[in-house]
Amino acid sequence: AQSVTQPDIHITVSEGASLELRCNYSYGATPYLFWYVQSPGQGLQLLLKYFSGDTLVQGIKGFEAEFKRSQSSFNLRKPSVHWSDAAEYFCAVLAGGTSYGKLTFGQGTILTVHP
């Protein structure tokens, strides 16, 4: 069965600093990978996705992520963080085959941004 690990429960950065959120997955084949963001009391917003092709994918709000098959990782990055980026971030994997509609999520990383 597939699994997702986000090693960092909580990350604090200063506004304007760069950001990298880590995500490792476990799955036998090439999975579909996603990053979502959730603000308090809200649903999840899709930041970006990886299905195939170019391993560096661009998303909304200036985020990007790099798929590294050799490391089973899909880390999220942003060169300069804004105070409005403070939220919880989830990495997710969608397995193929008969895992219809089933996203498996990591435990999330809470991002705090200091002014």
Added chain:
Amino acid sequence: KAGVTQTPRYLIKTRGQQVTLSCSPISGHRSVSWYQQTPGQGLQFLFEYFSETQRNKGNFPGRFSGRQFSNSRSEMNVSTLELGDSALYLCASSLPQKGGSYEQYFGPGTRLTVT
């Protein structure tokens, strides 16, 4: 295009009661997935429906059920509520296409409190 809508947004129920939550997917989306989000267990997959058929189910007791209508709207039902059912219930829709486009778009969720 309107996003995924969920009703009601908030619910308070008593142990032993039952509850029905509703989800309207993005127009044209035929797949609807449901998730439960709690602080302790994180985001967990409940089930997925496509063309009125349940194609996938997570590890939840039979008290959790769902259905999908011909217009792709979906409902989930929880019978005999327990305190542990208190959670944010999220619905997501997608337009599954072979070869790509499996991303899910989430609604704002229904916050269920069981007392």
